[in-house]
Structures are given as C-alpha cells and as structure tokens.
Amino acid sequence: MSNIKGKAAIVGIGEIPTGRHADKAAIHFAVAPAREAIADSGIHKDEIDFVMPTGAVFNSQFNNDLVTCRLVEELGLKNVKTNAQVFAGGASGSCLVKTAASLIAAGIAKNVLCVHADKLGTGLAGGQAGIDLFSTAGISGEWEVPYGQHYSTIAALSMTRYMYETGCTPEEMAAVCVSNRKWAELNPNAFFRKPVTIEEILASKMLSWPLNAKMSNMLFDGGSAFVMTSAERAKDLPNTPAYLLGEGSRVTHFVHSQEKDITRFGWADAGRDAFAEAGLTPRDIDVAEIYDSYPIYELITFEELGFAPRGEGGKMFASGATWPGGKMPTTTNGGMLSQGHTGAGGGVALVVEAARQIMHKAGDRQVPNARFAVETGTGGTYMDSQVTIFGNEIP
C-alpha cells in the first residue's frame, strides 16, 4: 500500500470547453487552462517549480514542444527547476496526480503544474484519419492490427463477454450513456449537452456489434490543468484543498488479446489498495469520477470498485442512482461520452472534475456537501487500472 495519504492536494484547476476550435493553435489549449489553474490556486506563477505536461498525440512536433519546456517559456514561469512529461494514455490524469504528489512529498518539488492539451478534433484530417490513428495507437502492429482490431472492436469484445457472463442488457449498457449525458447537460465545458434516450442510442448506427455509434466517444480539441502543492501550503490558499487520500493501480496487459479477464481487468485490486490507504469504503464516497470512453468500461469499473454487485451496475445507471440528485453521482462532467474525448485529456478532465466537486466549485452540477471523491483512469487498450481518492478533509 502507498504512503501518500494527506501529503499533497490539488489547489487550482483550469479547463477550456471541449470542442472544435480550428482557429486556435494547440498551444492555446495548454496555456489558457494553465494560466487559469495557476490563478485559481492563489500561488504566484513564479512559485511553480515543476511543470508536468502529459502527452499530445495529434502531432509529434507539438508533443516535442511540450517535452522541451515550451510551457515554461510561454507562461513566463521564472523559477522552474524541472519540466518532465508524464504520459500513460488515458491513465495520464491519475499518473500525473500520483507522480506530482510523490515529488512534493519527497521535497523534490513544491508547486507542480500539470497540463494536458491536444487537438484531436481539428488537428487530424477528418473522421477516417482519427479512426486510422486510433487503430494503431497502443494496438499491436504484429498481433492485432492485421486482424482489423481498433478501439470499437476492443470495447465491443469486452461488451460481448461481459453481457454473456452477467446477463446485462443493451438497454442497461445504453443507460450509462444516458447518465453521463444528464451530467453533461449541466456542464458548460461539455460538447454534447442535449438529452439522449436509450432508444436513440440503440437505434444509432451499429459500429462493431454490440457497440452502437452513440455508445462511442468522439474526438475533440481540449485542454485542462491543475496545480498540486503540499497539504501544509494548501491550508493557507483560497480554495478548499482536494487532498490526495489514496491511490491504487495495476497493469494487466499491453496486447489487448493477452488480457486474462476483459470483463474485470485490475480494478478490484487497485480499488482495494486505494480505499485501504484512504481509510474509506465505497459507502463513504460522495462522487465517483469513473473513466468511461465507452459505457462498458465505466460499468465494469463501477462494479469492481464496489459501487454495485457484478451485473447489477447497469440497473443503477438506468434507475437514476448515478444521475444528478441520485445517491451515487457518477462521472459528473459527462465523461468522454458527453464532454468529449481529447486524448490523454479525458482522464485529466476527470481529475479536474473530482477536484472541482471536492472544492465545491461545480456550479449547477455540484454534488451537495461532497467530501470524498474517487477518480479512475485507464490507458491504451485498457492496459491498466488506476484509482485515486480525494477529499476535502483527511480522515
């Protein structure tokens, strides 16, 4: 078990609306939320001593810019000692958090700026280019790409087996998308904000059976950022701190077809570690920011973390339990299914949303009196299971 509980906190957040912004350069999506996060934190920009950009995938030159200190210069940060990229695909948000917190706890860094930016909505040459990019990113060129594997088939493979083993229905699967949309209706930074029904989702184009088009994320431009500092410093800053209370994780595969259980992955073990460190149980959690990208992954993670018995989670998503006003508010920014998929940023946005809820800054979608939040992330072909727990007190 880790030993990071209560040592560091997120104290500032920033985010631009997810969308299609062809008139803006990718760097805009990085510096705008970074400036916002620094201002929000109450920490002066020249106190930032560690900059941690995560990876951008639309263009390798832009990613090289992030690696080679462009953010430090563009933001005019005068006292940065290290700029280093932390990139784990969709798990990058959780990995930024635990890396930044560890550096702070070790005394290597005082104030860490974590940033994501990517331009997958307008930086690629059209829809088919996005499909083709994501049919090779993280998918084995020797053992899977030659069979036509891509992200729709990967999600569909988990759906088929999960529905076979549990009896979960297509309606229950679609209910996860409906739940996320209910939250996105309240999120000004989300791209999809109109109500959607189970019937509309199941009537949408079949991509890879049993996965419909409206069960799939779409790629957009986006950027988000957060500032972490020590728990001691956090006490003197204007925002309610979002303390990191626990973390747990497992890596289970690289080649998707080598995964031993595509209906469970490593979530149960990762969740057990995180809850044990935090000294909490799923019953203590006020808001669950569960990584989606497709409904099947949100459902599996929700159940494996202990928010519902296996095979019963879909009924909770259908009943309203996970919706605004429900007893287990889940993925309250709308997730990648409704806020939009921005690359590594889908996971970073969930970290920002967890902190936002804990800071009580979530506006119309604020979960009343939220004290404890769980956040999850997973990268590549769902290669890992990353869990973090935040709170505005240290239990």
Place this chain on the structure above:
Amino acid sequence: MNNSPRIRPIVNPCAQPFWDGTRQEKLLIQHCKECQANIFYPRLFCPECHSDQLDWVESAGKGTVYSYTVVYNNSPSAFLQDIPYVVAIVKLNEGVQMCTNIVGCEPEKIQCDMPVEVVFEKLDDEFTLPKFKPAQ
C-alpha cells in the same frame, strides 16, 4: 478507399519462425524447457521465468471463442472492404490466447465459448494469417 492495401504484420525478428510456420499452415507457439510454460506471442525469452531455453512446438489449433464482435461500420481504412468481419479472442487448448478473425460461418452463429479450429488465410507471398472457424 475500397482497395486500401492489406495491413501486413510488423514483424519482431524473434517471431519470424511463427510467420514461417503459418506460411506452411502450421500454428507454432513457444514452449519453455525450464518452466514448461506455453508462450504466445513469441518472445526473446520466457516471460514466466526469463529462461531463453525455448522450443517451437506446433499447436493443435483448437480452442474456444473467449469473445467476439462483428464489424459493420467505421473500421480502419484497410478493412472497409471486409465489412462485415468478425474480430475475436480465441483461447487455445494449450492455454495461450490470441486475437484473430472468425471465418467460415455466419456471424450470427458465433457464440462465446464455442469450439473453433485454425484455418490459414494467405495475405500475400510472405504472410499467412491464422484464423479460426467453427470446429467440425
């Protein structure tokens, strides 16, 4: 768009005997002489015990469908011409598992845990892909 070139495997040289095998319609996996593990995909050394004492052995080519999906839309460019096609994970009786296509039957007939057996589909002169069909 309908005639995009076929996607060929990007070969790790340590796996070359596997691809030489499929060209001769043999499904070869590795076997560790130290710990007796069966290994797929091919490695430089055993992922269980790190021994480099590996043999190539022929799989019986029989297994079951762990999961599957039928692609109807939005495939990668190179596979638009194959729609509808089936992507599956097959668990071989030797205990290893692999991504593949299920061929030789209506997609609607496929089920999880259904027994399947290997067939070989020539991609070009250099590559033959192992695929699976319902067991006889």
